[in-house]
Amino acid sequence: MLVRMYETLFITRVDAEADVAEKIHQRLLRALEAMGGSEIKLVDWGKRKLAYEIARQKKGNYWYFGYIADPQFVKECERQLRISNDVIRYQTVCLSKLKQVGEYDLEAERKRADSLTPEREEDEEDQYLRRSDERRSRRADQDDEEVETEEVA
Amino acid sequence: MRNQDAPQGQNLDRGPGGDRGQGGERGERGERGDRAGRQPRRFGRRKVCPFCADKTLYIDYKTPSMLKRFISERGKIVPRRISGVCAQHQRNLCLEIKRARIMAFMPYSSATAD
Numbered sequence: 245m246l247v248r249m250y251e252t253l254f255i256t257r258v259d260a261e262a263d264v265a266e267k268i269h270q271r272l273l274r275a276l277e278a279m280g281g282s283e284i285k286l287v288d289w290g291k292r293k294l295a296y297e298i299a300r301q302k303k304g305n306y307w308y309f310g311y312i313a314d315p316q317f318v319k320e321c322e323r324q325l326r327i328s329n330d331v332i333r334y335q336t337v338c339l340s341k342l343k344q345v346g347e348y349d350l351e352a353e354r355k356r357a358d359s360l361t362p363e364r365e366e367d368e369e370d371q372y373l374r375r376s377d378e379r380r381s382r383r384a385d386q387d388d389e390e391v392e393t394e395e396v397a
Numbered sequence: 398m399r400n401q402d403a404p405q406g407q408n409l410d411r412g413p414g415g416d417r418g419q420g421g422e423r424g425e426r427g428e429r430g431d432r433a434g435r436q437p438r439r440f441g442r443r444k445v446c447p448f449c450a451d452k453t454l455y456i457d458y459k460t461p462s463m464l465k466r467f468i469s470e471r472g473k474i475v476p477r478r479i480s481g482v483c484a485q486h487q488r489n490l491c492l493e494i495k496r497a498r499i500m501a502f503m504p505y506s507s508a509t510a511d
Contacts, residue, residue: 253459253500294501304501335499337458362459362502 245280249312249340249348251357252321255304258291260330265307268328272309275320281313284350285357293367299332310357312348444481448490456489458496461503468494472504 256264269286276283289306298304311317318336325334340348448454458464467475467482467490474494477487497503 255501295498295504296501298501306500333500335496337496360459363462 245314245345246342247281247312247314247345247348248338248342249284249353250310250318250336250338252309252311252318252325252334252336254307254309254325254334255294255298255332256307256330257299257301257332258303258305260305264328264330265305268324268331269309271324272321275324276311276313276317279314279317279320281311281317282345282350284310284312284353286310287357287361289361290364292364301332304332308357308360310353312345312350312353446481446483446486448486449483456486456493458493458500458502461497464490464494464497464503468503470507472506 254268256268265286265288273283285308287308287310289308291303292306294302294304309321313321322334322336325331448456454463456464467480469475474491477484480487482490494503498505
């Protein structure tokens with residue numbers, strides 16, 4: 245069977261339920277299996293700032309879904325993403341020409357998918373979290389010092 | 398040559414025969430003749446396409462930090478006469494920037510330059 249390798253990136257709402265991507269993933273896997281494709285990986289890219297507002301959202305959860313499948317599956321995959329209210333954007337990119345299923349090295353592709361996660365710029369929320377972490381650790385250090393001085397006394 | 402010593406105002410005073418009086422044209426030609434002896438303006442170092450120079454550099458919409466070098470502050474794609482990217486790579490770059498825009502990695506435009 246001739247298949248292509250694809251990657252679909254989709255963005256879910258930040259305020260959506262935690263398992264929304266899991267549910268979509270299950271649905272996609274079922275369709276993928278039925279059409280004789282195989283999954284490479286679903287990678288969570290986490291919460292990121294959007295360059296512009298989409299559906300009145302300033303942030304979104306990014307998901308990377310790689311797979312090898314018949315070109316017809318892309319239609320089904322995008323249909324599934326379109327009907328979900330929590331998916332605010334999706335894009336599929338074709339990564340290879342039509343090849344036999346056996347020609348793909350799934351393990352290598354999985355490793356590649358893992359290494360893709362792009363670096364993320366720190367936003368205000370991250371800075372706040374980092375500062376409070378630093379403050380906490382500093383306080384912990386101070387506590388240690390106090391303990392030491394007590395011992396000396 | 399007769400007009401070269403004439404005051405500037407006379408050149409600007411254009412006759413009904415055309416935008417440029419005959420005398421004016423002759424005067425300009427004379428100026429150009431003076432300039433011919435100078436060297437043509439030299440430009441700086443010839444720009445080399447960064448993607449041709451470094452083959453490991455991969456143009457990908459998933460790495461917006463790399464693509465950001467090729468957009469202006471306003472978010473426009475920088476023309477290759479300025480960035481020095483070769484034609485082939487500019488085509489790839491253009492496509493990937495547009496893909497990155499769809500996924501909100503990059504702005505379509507930013508109203509204020511920040």
